[in-house]
Amino acid sequence: MRYDWIFFDLDNTLMDFTEASKLAFSSAFQTLGLREEEGHYAIYENYNHQVWLDFEENRIDGITLRRKRFDDFMLAVGIKGIGGLEFNRIYLEFLVEHSFMLDGAIPLLDDLKKNFSLAIITNGFKEVQRPRLDRLKITDYFSAIVVSDEIGVSKPDAAFFDIAMSACSFPSKDRILVVGDSLNSDMKGGVNYGLDTCWCNLKKLPNHSDILPMYEIHRLDQLHELLD
Ligand SMILES: [Mg+2]
Known part of the structure; x- marks a missing residue:
């Protein structure tokens, strides 16, 4: 792995x-x-x-x-x-x-949790992010949950990733993959922090930015291929 x-x-x-x-x-x-x-x-x-x-x-x-x-x-x-x-x-x-998972997300998490530690790194409001995870009963999949509004810094800020690293007891940076749909927050934040990144580009959008994710997937289940 x-x-x-x-x-x-x-x-x-x-x-x-x-x-x-x-x-x-x-x-x-x-x-x-x-x-x-x-x-x-x-x-x-x-x-x-x-x-x-x-x-x-x-x-x-x-x-x-x-x-x-x-x-x-x-x-x-x-x-x-x-x-x-x-x-x-x-x-x-x-x-x-009105909380819904994306198609394939629960089977993906069920499979990944066997072999990986999972964390949530989210830019969002403290009123809703954890309640939404709880409502969909997925809180327990994650060993760490980092919500920007709770800590006062957001992705792509390095300070956000410092706190995420701390929440996960400082794993080696080269053993972490960041998966997200946003070039500007998830991918930029991960790349700048020296982490491997996977752009979850479900809408197959063109990348007009100067941010270059390491991987790109168009369906969630494609994540399996690059983790095996
Ligand atoms: Mg997002």
């Missing part, structure tokens, strides 16, 4: 964040008594993407991230009378409720 540890990103690597988020957004609209229109979610996603980039580059803090993504969206579409933090709170409650 080339590795002892697999460091998994969570969202859109093991869990279907895309679908869960759309459903949580719609549920929040209903709860708030608002009418969701075609295109609302895409507009929200644009703002959300931008504030996450700002957050990962340390330009804004976590409260601003939670508030601003919904404030910017509501300003753009003319929704008034609701605070961004309130919208965010309701959205996050539904995000936990």
